[in-house]
Amino acid sequence: MITLSPPERAALDQLGERERSVRKGMTLVRENERSTELFTLKSGMLIAYMLLDDGSRQILRFIFPGDLVGMAVIAFGKAPHALLALADSVVVPIDRQQVADIVFRHPRVALALAALEQVERATLTDRLAGLGRLSARARVAAVLLDIRDRLRRQDEVVGNTFTLGLTQEEIGDATGLTAVHVNRMLRQLEDQGLIARANGRVTLLDEARLKRSANHVDRLATVDLNWLPGPAIG
Secondary structure, eight states: OOOOOHHHHHHHHHHTTOOEEEOTTOEEEOTTOBOOEEEEEEESOEEEEEEOTTSOEEEEEEEOTTOEEOTTHHHHSBOSSEEEESSSEEEEEEEHHHHHHHHHHOHHHHHHHHHHHHHHHHHHHHHHHHHHHSOHHHHHHHHHHHHHHHHHHHOTTOOSEEEOOOOHHHHHHHHTOOHHHHHHHHHHHHHTTSEEEETTEEEESOHHHHHHHHTOOOGGGGOOOTTSOOOOOO
16 A cells, blocks of 8 residues: 555564564453553454443454554553454554654654554444444444455455354444344344355355445555655655
């Protein structure tokens, strides 16, 4: 999306010199915990979530390799939501002082980061609108489409059949549904010929209908950074 100059690339590479392993089921950051670190996910899968007053969990975001997460510490100095590993993962911690340094020295990188943060904001807005307006079936369809899009971005050979990697409870926590209701909606999607399931894998049989029903937009696919100035020469 953006062609980096050698100095910009070198600066970003320096940010990735430290790594931290996170076992499946481990909490990387707790909600409201004091922190000065952002994270880039190198491998595995994380979720960002909040615990509500009744003890239920609301998943805000599924985090895939290459994603930057935890930008809120730049403003607040603490985590507004928790981060949990859904699989054995490796993260790259980045102190916010490092972010300040790279932003000061490489303003194009700062603009790109600001633009990508807006992608996440738009995605969260889509999910909020879905929770308030879409049917339960459409909300489950939206999660399936989102996961497929993210997996395809990691591996271009991923087609319409993929390993979901989520439990029905986790889908429910992302859609505001119980696991029982999620199961019912998945069966309904199958009965309507929209998806098929076998051995933990999901096949999207009618992607166009799924997208229409879920009001789905792949926000990252529509990012436009062509307005950024070219890299400095010399």
